Amino acid sequence: MSSYPFNPSFTKQFRQEQAVSFCAEEKPYENIVLSTYGRITESEINFLGSSLNEQMCDNAIIHRLLNKLTQKDSQDEARLLAFIQETHQELSAHANAEPFTAQYYKHLIELLASFLDLVNEYDTNGQELLLGNLNTCYFNETSFAVNQSVDSEEVATMHRIIEDFLYQIGEYYQYFHILLQKETEKENDKSRVLVMSHVAYYLDTLITCTEKMIINIESTLDMLLEWETSLQSRESQELFN
Known part of the structure; x- marks a missing residue:
């Protein structure tokens, strides 16, 4: 037919x-x-x-990030900074009092000064930068911040910045472990200088504080990735609608 x-x-x-x-x-x-x-x-x-x-x-996830950064992370970071400065001062005093071990202390003092610079840089160019971006995006009638949209690429950039700081802090964290192991090995040496036990204490506490900071940063990265994924999903819907 x-x-x-x-x-x-x-x-x-x-x-x-x-x-x-x-x-x-x-x-x-x-x-x-x-x-x-x-x-x-x-x-x-x-x-x-x-x-x-x-x-x-994205108020929900932004609000979670803001609370986390301001209420927990900032406090843990402040404690770490205070302990680094305290340890730096204590080791400097030991170096002045112990001329024979001053060279060993000098290495630790320089290491702590470098680590202090990194943590301060993270505070200024990492966490504070992220907080500024979050406050700009977060809409709250009680806030003076101006609401503006953000795309997934901008969140990905923030993620990369924070991730780079995590890598650098992790390098120091691993090195602190190596130094602590060496200090522990010296405890069996009867000829060691007694003040070395103080170094082991400082390193152990420093490792604990740094580990808290690393966990906080990893959690921040997870939340940023969640936000980025949410934005990418919405952007793909907008593209095809």
Whole structure:
């Protein structure tokens, strides 16, 4: 049986285009505007606006990051900085009092000074930079920060910066372990200098404080990766919608 397609001009006469319009009322909610059709209560507007605001601005994960960085990480970092400075001062005093072991102390003192610079740099160009970006993105009516959107590439850049600091801090952490092992081996040597036990204590405490910082940074990286993945998913939807 032969197939005879309809002529476009023939079928066009049966196609009617009607302009459909609805009367929409725009109602603002915080940083978004909702177009409402029909009857909708104020409480429904607030509920819908709150839900959309959380999803569109990633408020939930940003809020978690801000709380983590300001309430826990900053305190652990402050304790680490204080202990590095305290240890630096103590070892400097030992070096001045023990001329025969001054060279050994000098190496530790230089190591601590270098590590102190790294932790301070992380505080300024890592954690503080991240906090600034998060405050800019976080929408809160009680905050003076200006809300702005961020894309997955910007979050990926923050992730790379923090990850680089993690790698550098991890290098010091491993070296502290090596020094502590050497100190522990010397404990069996009866001819060792007695003040070396103080060095072992400082190294052990330093390792503990540094480990806390590493765990905090790893947790931050996990949350940044979660945020980046969420943004990538939403960006792909926007691309194909």
